[in-house]
Each structure stands twice: as structure tokens, then as C-alpha cells.
Amino acid sequence: MKSMLLCLQSLFAEALVRVLGEDGRGVDPLLRPATDERHGDYQSNVAMGLAKRMQAKPRDLAQRLVDAMPSAAAQICEPFEIAGPGFINIRLKPTWLAAELNAIPPVPDSPSETCDSQSAICDLQSAIGGSPSSDSGTTGNRGLSSPARESQSPARDSRSPIADRLGIPRAADPQSVVVDYSSPNIAKQMHVGHLRSTIIGDTFSRVLAFQGHRVIRQNHLGDWGKQFGMLIAWLKEKMPAALTSPADVRLADLESFYREANALAEADPAFQEKARAEVVALHRGDPGALAAWRYIVDESRRHYMPIYARLGVGLTPEDERGESFYNDRLEPLVREMETSFSCADSAPGEPPSSPDSGDRPCITVGVSEGALCVWHWTPAGAPMFKNPEGQPFPMIIRKSDGAFIYATTDLAAVRFRIGELHADRIIYVTDARQAQHFEMLFATARAAGWTRRGEKPAEVRLEHASFGSILGEDRKPLKTRSGENIRLADLLDEAVNRAEALIRANEAEEGKCRGFTEEEIRDVAEAVGIGAVKYADLGQNRQSDYVFSWDRMLAMEGNTAPYMMYAYARIRSIYRKGAQADGSTAEGAANSAEVACRAVILGHPAERALALRILRFVETVESVAAGLRINLLTEYLYDLAGAFMKFYESCPVLAAPEADLRVSRLRLCDLAARVLRVGLDLLGIRVVERM
RNA sequence: GCGCCCGUAGCUCAGUUGGAUAGAGCACGGGAUUUCUAAUCCCGCGGUCGCAGGUUCGAGUCCUGCCGGGCGUGCCA
Incomplete structure (x- = not known):
């Protein structure tokens, strides 16, 4: 599966150069999915802004671009339309969409694909690390092997998660990405406050690994305090x-x-x-x-x-590197900071008299009120951070009693991750309240020169992927009635119990009863309950607080895990029915050479809409990774599931009027199910065959 | 006081980094099942995008000022 967006981008890139000459090189064609279906599938907004600079009429420029399109465009899309102030509307050809779908390779053989409906737990195991992968990510190796790398267990590669890549290529320039998440406190039970970091960080890890990056998970345990x-x-x-x-x-x-x-x-x-x-x-x-x-x-x-x-x-x-791990590194680190950044010609907390960092911010180190402090200065010599009195606000790296604190440990961790884990990018998944701490931490690391390197990328990316709090219905931080933190174990128990109650209610109702065994009820309840909690969280805009509601997350309607899982189960049901009719296996009905090789036919609008949604998976994953915005993925999956539901309502599959159409629709079903499954897998949510 | 974030339909939230008539779900009203899972689908109702200015072909989105809320703000993490 290739990115439709990239295909269109290359068409526009060529047209831009033909029209504008060298000035057109590197111009962003501003391609977006169309805001309204009536306008087509995609639109380019490039003409309006560009015309302004060229003192041309936007519609004229749009026309020149359209005229300059390479001939390949005729295979990909219908004739371009120019609309409104200068939008270029793009409608993809059904024949091209069908060809792209046909090009998606079948599911490779892997342990996870041998799972049947009775052992969905097997899927879970393969998702979290059961299936050995032949891909060891050697492209990410930079030659010098460090002790840290060698000490890492081979289990890390086994977590390169998803066997079914849907024909999506790996990143051409894989990076080493440290994802710091979860970080429970030792000697305390995990509570609801640990939930977001744990599942958001895990999803980042899955998505980046899926893209082919070398993901290094780090669990920064709180294991060393007083x-x-x-x-x-x-x-x-x-x-x-x-x-x-x-x-x-x-x-x-x-x-x-x-x-x-x-x-x-x-x-x-x-x-x-x-x-x-x-x-x-x-x-x-x-x-x-x-x-x-x-x-x-x-x-x-x-x-x-x-x-x-x-x-x-x-x-x-093996991913655990708690505060204790950095214990031995703190003293030398602090001593080095002192010798490198103490300012002889200015008092502690005063701006450096002769900043030598050019146009970059710089730091000074000194003792104030008994504590060893790092101060941050803009290139102009102004403090980057201020305290309530308006004075420069330092990051304390050694307390007045001589003890080190979290800032010291975090500095040591940055250094370790860059120097010994060879990170190109470090992502911290913690709540938004620590934003200022990370700003200071990153400013320190950059000013100390740790993020600069001779090799590419020239600068290590440090990112705080912050998230909001989980609130109760009263819009205050979620607590038990007695005001205590809700234990994570209890929360998950309740989710599964509530899911189980819903399933039992359906089992008691005629028309909804699936005839589950007790074991199946528990298995489905586990998947639905845990999936609902995770999906509700991951589906939020990460930055904002969100209100926790059992009823909403467990609802069948709307953008929820149960709806998504139901869509998947519905598709799988078609295969079971089809298999009964054919006397073949369910997998056989989907993956037989007959289905895999025949052309997809996109005659009905619902078929076309579904095809388009399926192919948008690539660009969605791309956006999710680029902006660390997981809710783009849940929104996409909801859109995909909705497109399938509409297709399901209007296009009979097994009872399709012709054999070719039946095969084509089976193939659409198969691809929709695979994308749903892979997409949910990226969220760490498993699917069930029946529900 | 200063810094960061937020304010979008009755409720819960999206809004692709400045694009076309601001979208979902819930709730409310109506409709669809002799047919592959109705835990579904379709239609309708619902908006001064906190307020006021500004920037421009074009603003929920960018800038300024107010109003309201959350968080942070020197030795916890």
C-alpha cells in the first residue's frame, strides 16, 4: 500500500517546476483530503497563496498547474477541477483505487495468523512480543556497539510488533527513538495517574516501530527516593x-x-x-x-x-532504567557541569558577561542559597525562566543538603540516552504539569552541547509529549469516593466486569445471543473492557484533560472500542458464513488465490468510499507519527469502520449478484478487516472474532 | 504577579497547523430487519466557535486587549 498523498504530491511537484521553473522546487502543494465529498477526494490549496506572491490570478495559476500535470496524472485521477477562489479538486479514478488495493500483498505466514477465534489470547501474545521477527532492524545500527546495547535482551526485537504490514514499506531513514513512559513508583501500587503515560507511550512505541524505527522503550522507575x-x-x-x-x-x-x-x-x-x-x-x-x-x-x-x-x-x-540506574553518574555529571559552566566573571544568577554561544541560549552554573543551580539565558543575556519575584529561576541540580534530585537524574538520563543508547530522538510521555521542568531540562541539554552531533541528524530531538489529566464527572481529578487515588488494577477489573455484564445482557436477549461459552464470555469481556478504557483515552486529543465516563467508553455507538471491534467481528462473520457455504475454512475464503488475485470492482459508491478509506491508512500512520497525535488514528478507524458499515448495509457480499462481484467484495472485506486489525494493534487493542 | 494550557451544539469532544456552507457521538424527533451480527444503518432538530478589535482574497485556527477556568511557579517527581 502506498501513500495516495505522496503519489499526488509527486504529480504536483512536477507541475510546479514546469510552471515556476526552479522557484517551484520544494513548494508544498498543500494537498488535503477534500473538506466536502462533493469536491472530490483531495484538494490542493497551493494556487491561492502562490498567486498572491506572483501577482497572478489564483484561478489562472491553478489552470496553468493543471495544464502542466505530467501524463501519469490521467491514470491516477479524473480531470482536475478548479473551483471557488482557486482550489484544485482531485477525484481519484476507481480503476486506480482498485489497482492499488490489488497491489496489497496477502497476509504473510506468521504465528498470529494461525490463531483461530478460540484463542484470541494468542493474538495478544504475538502483539506484545511472542512472535519472532526476521527483521532485526540492523539498518539502525551505527557501527560502534556499546555495552548498553549488548546488554539489551533480544526480546526487544521480538516486540517489533505487527506481522501484517499491508505492503507498507519501512522508513527509508530509520531512527533510534527512545520512548520514556509509564514510570511507576516502586513500593506503591499503580493508580489511574499512570494509565495515560503507560498506554500513550506504548502506542508511540508501536507506531514508530511499525514505521521501521528502532524503538528503545525506557521505564524510568521511581525507585530511589527517600x-x-x-x-x-x-x-x-x-x-x-x-x-x-x-x-x-x-x-x-x-x-x-x-x-x-x-x-x-x-x-x-x-x-x-x-x-x-x-x-x-x-x-x-x-x-x-x-x-x-x-x-x-x-x-x-x-x-x-x-x-x-x-x-x-x-x-x-529489560526496559527498566529507574532513578537508581543513574546513581553512579550523578556525582561526575554535576562536577563536570560545575567546571564547564561556572562563570568566573559573573555572580551566581547573574547573566554571563561574555556569552560565547553566538545566537544560541547558554547556561551558567553556580551555588545559590546553598543549592547548586543551572541558570538559562537567551542569546541577549535575558533569563529564560523567572520566579514569582521576576528573578532568574534556576534548575536545581544539587540540594543544599548535598543530595541530588530528579533534575539531576533526568540530566544523567538524557546524556545516557544520547551517548550510550545513541538516540536520535527522545520522547518523554508525562503529564502536562511537568512542562516547565522539561523545558529547563531540554534547554540545559542543548546549551551543554549534548544534542549536537557530527552525524545526521545533526541535532537530537527532545520532545515532551505531554497529556492532560483524567477527570471525574465532576470535572475534578478522578478519585474514589473517599478521595483516594483509584488503583489501576481496580479500574481494569471494573471495566471488564461492566463489559461482561453487557455481554451477558445480550446473551439473554433473543436475536443478540451468540451462544457464547463461559470461557468466551470472559475472553470477550476482557478484550472489550480493556479495549474500551484504552480507546477512550487514546481517542482524546492528548493535550487536553478528559472526562472519564464508563457509559461513553463502553457504548456501541460512536467512536468507541466496542464499535470498532463490532465492525471487525461483523466482517469475520461473513467469512464464517461464506466458509460454511463453500465448505472451506474461513481463512481460505479470504485468502484463497481466487480472492487475492481477482480484480477489485468499485461500482457502488459505498465500495468506492470503503476503498478510499482503506488506502488512507498509510497517510494516517504518517501523520500520527509526525505529530504524535494518536487521536488521528482513532478518528481514521472510526471513519473506516463507518465506511464499512455503510458498505455492509448496501452491498450484499455473499449474495452478490455475480461471482466476480462476490469475490471483489470479499476482498474489500478482507482488506477492511486487516486494516482495522492492524490499526487497533497499533493502539494495543486486540480484536475478537465474535461479539 | 509571571509563565503554559484551555473556552466550539443542552452534554462529551473533533477540527489535518490559514481554506469552500464549522463536524461527530450522546440526548431529542422520525424511519429501516422474510436477506451476510439491529451492539447496526438512514433522515431530522440543534452554533454569536467566551467577548472586542486587528492582520488578508479568506480566521474556530495567527496577533493584541479583556472575561472565565485549569495547571505550574527554588531545593517533591
């Missing part, structure tokens, strides 16, 4: 047995221990001192403290790994 001192001290004092036979203690206990330890610390200065000593011991590498810490981390992992599995999130222990 809470461990408290916890270890408390365990040693109150429950030493837990440290020798950890099986007896669960994570939920750790949480209550932590609360008790907090209370104790407030009442008892001696305990406070012990806790502090444990932190020091831990950070020094004291074996006893370290053992206790490891136990706590392991117990936490036993809690969050099943949640990842349930969500279909591809994070593994």
Missing part, C-alpha cells in the same frame, strides 16, 4: 522477618508500612535519623540496605508486570 530509607528502616525495626522471607509480604502491605513509617518518623526523631541513615547506606551500596531495596523492587514488579500484560503494554524488566 521513601526507601523509611521503608527499610521500618522493616528492619518492625518486621525483620519480611526481609528474610519476603514471600509473606505483599505490595499492599508495603504501602501501609510506608504510611506507618511516615507517622513514626513524625513522632520519633530517632527513627527519622535511622531512615536517613538507610538512604545514605543504600546510596553507598551497603549490602544489607541493597538487599532490602531489591526485595521491595521485586515485589513491586510482581504487581505491575501483570498490569502491563493485561493492558498489552510491551514493557519488560
Whole structure:
């Protein structure tokens, strides 16, 4: 499947050069899907803006462009139309659309394709890492192998996810992209606040991997704070047995221990001192403290790994590089920052007297109120950040008590990711409230010169893919009735229970009953419930807050996971029926040479509309990756599912009037199902054969 | 105070980076099932895009100022 947009782009590129000469090279033809179906499939808005600069009439210029189109245009689209102030309307030829559909190769043999309806769980496994891939992404290798790369488990490549590429080529210039997401706190249960980062980051990873980039997932665990001192001290004092036979203690206990330890610390200065000593011991590498810490981390992992599995999130222990990982790097990093950026000729917090960075922002490092600070300056010497008093607002990298903080760890992580993971691009998936912190972090890394490199790309991209909060119906951050954070495990349980109730209600109703076994009901409920939670979240504009509503996300109507999954199940049902009639297998009905090789016929408007939607998948994935805008994908899938529903209503498939048409429609169904399945897979949502 | 984000139909949200008559879903009203899954589809109703200016062939989108809301704002992450 190739991008229709790119095909049109090359036509316009040539026409622009023919009309404008060299000035026309590199001009964006401003191609967009048509805003209104009546105007065609795509439109170019290039003539209006260009005419202005050339002092020409927009419609005249549009006409000259149309006249200058290469002859190949006649194969691709109907004659161009010029409309309104100078729009060029483009309608693709049904014969060309059909040829493009025919060019999509069949599903390659892979374990996931041998799955039948009874073992949808197998799909999940292949989606999150069960299927070995022959593609090891060697193109992304830059020669020098680092210890970090070698230490990475081969499991990473096995997560290169989707076997059915629909004939979509991989990126010509694959990049190494670090995606930093999820980041649960150790010794605490995951709560609803971790949901967005976890599933949004996982979707970025899937989409970028699908495009052929080398994705390096990083789980920046909160595993090194002062809470461990408290916890270890408390365990040693109150429950030493837990440290020798950890099986007896669960994570939920750790949480209550932590609360008790907090209370104790407030009442008892001696305990406070012990806790502090444990932190020091831990950070020094004291074996006893370290053992206790490891136990706590392991117990936490036993809690969050099943949640990842349930969500279909591809994070593994190999992706974990928590705060602890950077411990040894903090001291040297800070010392280096001090020597490189201390300003001898200006006081701490004062602008540098002789900025040597040319037109780039620069940083200075110095001690203020006992804390080691980084200040950021514009090329003109003005502070980039200000505090409430209007004074330069620094990023603290060492507290006045000598301890390092998150900014220090984050700096070390940037450096590690660029220097040792060889990242071309780093994406941080955290909530929007940390925006300023990341601005400062990125400004520091850039000014320190870490992002500049000799090889291409010349500048490492640092991006904060921020997201809004999940709100309750009262528009306040989602909490339990008693005001506590909602545990993620509970949220997912409720989603599945609600989905199960809906399925059981249908089973009790005549006409909707599918005759599911108990096992099937649970399986479908799991897929629908988890899918609904994920889809509702991913379908939002990432930046804005969104209101959590069970009823909306589990609705069959509208842009929801159940609707999408229903569309898929409906298609699959056609195959089952067709297979019964033919006495062949369901897969056989879809992938037989007969169906795969015969031409698609696009006579009915609904067939044409569906064909167009199917082929738009490529450009959609492209836009999603370019802008990290996942809701473009959900919107696309909704549009595709809608196009299928309309096709389904008006075009009989199995009872098509002619054999050729039947085959053609089966092929359309097959392609629609494959795109739905791959698209949902990119969202980490699995499909079911029946629902 | 300063910085960032937001304000679009009764409700929940889109709006492809400046394009044609601002779109969905829910809710509300009407219609479609002897036919492949009606958990579906079709039709209708519903708008001062917070307010006021500005930029231009053209503004929900860009600029300025107000009004209203959220978040952040020196040693938590």
C-alpha cells in the first residue's frame, strides 16, 4: 500500500517546476483530503497563496498547474477541477483505487495468523512480543556497539510488533527513538495517574516501530527516593522477618508500612535519623540496605508486570532504567557541569558577561542559597525562566543538603540516552504539569552541547509529549469516593466486569445471543473492557484533560472500542458464513488465490468510499507519527469502520449478484478487516472474532 | 504577579497547523430487519466557535486587549 498523498504530491511537484521553473522546487502543494465529498477526494490549496506572491490570478495559476500535470496524472485521477477562489479538486479514478488495493500483498505466514477465534489470547501474545521477527532492524545500527546495547535482551526485537504490514514499506531513514513512559513508583501500587503515560507511550512505541524505527522503550522507575530509607528502616525495626522471607509480604502491605513509617518518623526523631541513615547506606551500596531495596523492587514488579500484560503494554524488566540506574553518574555529571559552566566573571544568577554561544541560549552554573543551580539565558543575556519575584529561576541540580534530585537524574538520563543508547530522538510521555521542568531540562541539554552531533541528524530531538489529566464527572481529578487515588488494577477489573455484564445482557436477549461459552464470555469481556478504557483515552486529543465516563467508553455507538471491534467481528462473520457455504475454512475464503488475485470492482459508491478509506491508512500512520497525535488514528478507524458499515448495509457480499462481484467484495472485506486489525494493534487493542 | 494550557451544539469532544456552507457521538424527533451480527444503518432538530478589535482574497485556527477556568511557579517527581 502506498501513500495516495505522496503519489499526488509527486504529480504536483512536477507541475510546479514546469510552471515556476526552479522557484517551484520544494513548494508544498498543500494537498488535503477534500473538506466536502462533493469536491472530490483531495484538494490542493497551493494556487491561492502562490498567486498572491506572483501577482497572478489564483484561478489562472491553478489552470496553468493543471495544464502542466505530467501524463501519469490521467491514470491516477479524473480531470482536475478548479473551483471557488482557486482550489484544485482531485477525484481519484476507481480503476486506480482498485489497482492499488490489488497491489496489497496477502497476509504473510506468521504465528498470529494461525490463531483461530478460540484463542484470541494468542493474538495478544504475538502483539506484545511472542512472535519472532526476521527483521532485526540492523539498518539502525551505527557501527560502534556499546555495552548498553549488548546488554539489551533480544526480546526487544521480538516486540517489533505487527506481522501484517499491508505492503507498507519501512522508513527509508530509520531512527533510534527512545520512548520514556509509564514510570511507576516502586513500593506503591499503580493508580489511574499512570494509565495515560503507560498506554500513550506504548502506542508511540508501536507506531514508530511499525514505521521501521528502532524503538528503545525506557521505564524510568521511581525507585530511589527517600521513601526507601523509611521503608527499610521500618522493616528492619518492625518486621525483620519480611526481609528474610519476603514471600509473606505483599505490595499492599508495603504501602501501609510506608504510611506507618511516615507517622513514626513524625513522632520519633530517632527513627527519622535511622531512615536517613538507610538512604545514605543504600546510596553507598551497603549490602544489607541493597538487599532490602531489591526485595521491595521485586515485589513491586510482581504487581505491575501483570498490569502491563493485561493492558498489552510491551514493557519488560529489560526496559527498566529507574532513578537508581543513574546513581553512579550523578556525582561526575554535576562536577563536570560545575567546571564547564561556572562563570568566573559573573555572580551566581547573574547573566554571563561574555556569552560565547553566538545566537544560541547558554547556561551558567553556580551555588545559590546553598543549592547548586543551572541558570538559562537567551542569546541577549535575558533569563529564560523567572520566579514569582521576576528573578532568574534556576534548575536545581544539587540540594543544599548535598543530595541530588530528579533534575539531576533526568540530566544523567538524557546524556545516557544520547551517548550510550545513541538516540536520535527522545520522547518523554508525562503529564502536562511537568512542562516547565522539561523545558529547563531540554534547554540545559542543548546549551551543554549534548544534542549536537557530527552525524545526521545533526541535532537530537527532545520532545515532551505531554497529556492532560483524567477527570471525574465532576470535572475534578478522578478519585474514589473517599478521595483516594483509584488503583489501576481496580479500574481494569471494573471495566471488564461492566463489559461482561453487557455481554451477558445480550446473551439473554433473543436475536443478540451468540451462544457464547463461559470461557468466551470472559475472553470477550476482557478484550472489550480493556479495549474500551484504552480507546477512550487514546481517542482524546492528548493535550487536553478528559472526562472519564464508563457509559461513553463502553457504548456501541460512536467512536468507541466496542464499535470498532463490532465492525471487525461483523466482517469475520461473513467469512464464517461464506466458509460454511463453500465448505472451506474461513481463512481460505479470504485468502484463497481466487480472492487475492481477482480484480477489485468499485461500482457502488459505498465500495468506492470503503476503498478510499482503506488506502488512507498509510497517510494516517504518517501523520500520527509526525505529530504524535494518536487521536488521528482513532478518528481514521472510526471513519473506516463507518465506511464499512455503510458498505455492509448496501452491498450484499455473499449474495452478490455475480461471482466476480462476490469475490471483489470479499476482498474489500478482507482488506477492511486487516486494516482495522492492524490499526487497533497499533493502539494495543486486540480484536475478537465474535461479539 | 509571571509563565503554559484551555473556552466550539443542552452534554462529551473533533477540527489535518490559514481554506469552500464549522463536524461527530450522546440526548431529542422520525424511519429501516422474510436477506451476510439491529451492539447496526438512514433522515431530522440543534452554533454569536467566551467577548472586542486587528492582520488578508479568506480566521474556530495567527496577533493584541479583556472575561472565565485549569495547571505550574527554588531545593517533591
